Amino acid sequence: MSHAITPGQTYRSNRPTPLGPARIRITDEPGPASVNAVDADNGAACVVLIDDLHDTAPTGEARHGGFTLERSAADTTPTTADDVTDEMVQLTLDIVEGWYQDTRIDWEDVWNRLDETELADGTTLDLGTDLLNPALLKIQREVRKILKNG
Incomplete structure (x- = not known):
């Protein structure tokens, strides 16, 4: 992890959506190895490994998993x-x-x-x-x- 992970950030999945949430929103400050999040579309709680959260999109064949930080317009997505x-x-x-x-x-x-x-x-x-x-x-x-x- 080379970027700051903070509550409210939204990440999109780097893998096909049937394998997990398409988008997640960070809900708490990160711990040493993981962070609490919710599925940004349905509010289901989940825990995500810090190493699976990336600042930039994958390039080449090196990374097919994890989540990339969304950098589009700032959104407030109420789910709970x-x-x-x-x-x-x-x-x-x-x-x-x-x-x-x-x-x-x-x-x-x-x-x-x-x-x-x-x-x-x-x-x-x-x-x-x-x-x-x-x-x-x-x-x-x-x-x-x-x-x-x-």
Whole structure:
């Protein structure tokens, strides 16, 4: 390992996805040999060896395993209930109140409108593909509770 591994970083797999998660997000500070992470698409917990985390993509035939740090736009990808912030709930509430005041809420449409929203910290909200992940379910509960209580 020649780069700093920090919570919140996302890595993509260097191998075919049937063998494990396609993307992982680091959740804790690394230990001496491993680090806790979650599958970035479904929130499933996993432990990754430090030696499997790479700063750059593989070149040639030397490396077919492990994960490469994603360097695209900064994203916030909520996958667990603990990842949900008040800002995410408020953004969702604004969408629901603007589009679904007197009608049944179409949550898939709400998620499509919310996805790729820029947050106050400058990151982009990435909701992933699992529309039933614990983070989105928590946002639904919080919005429904606010709407019920006025």
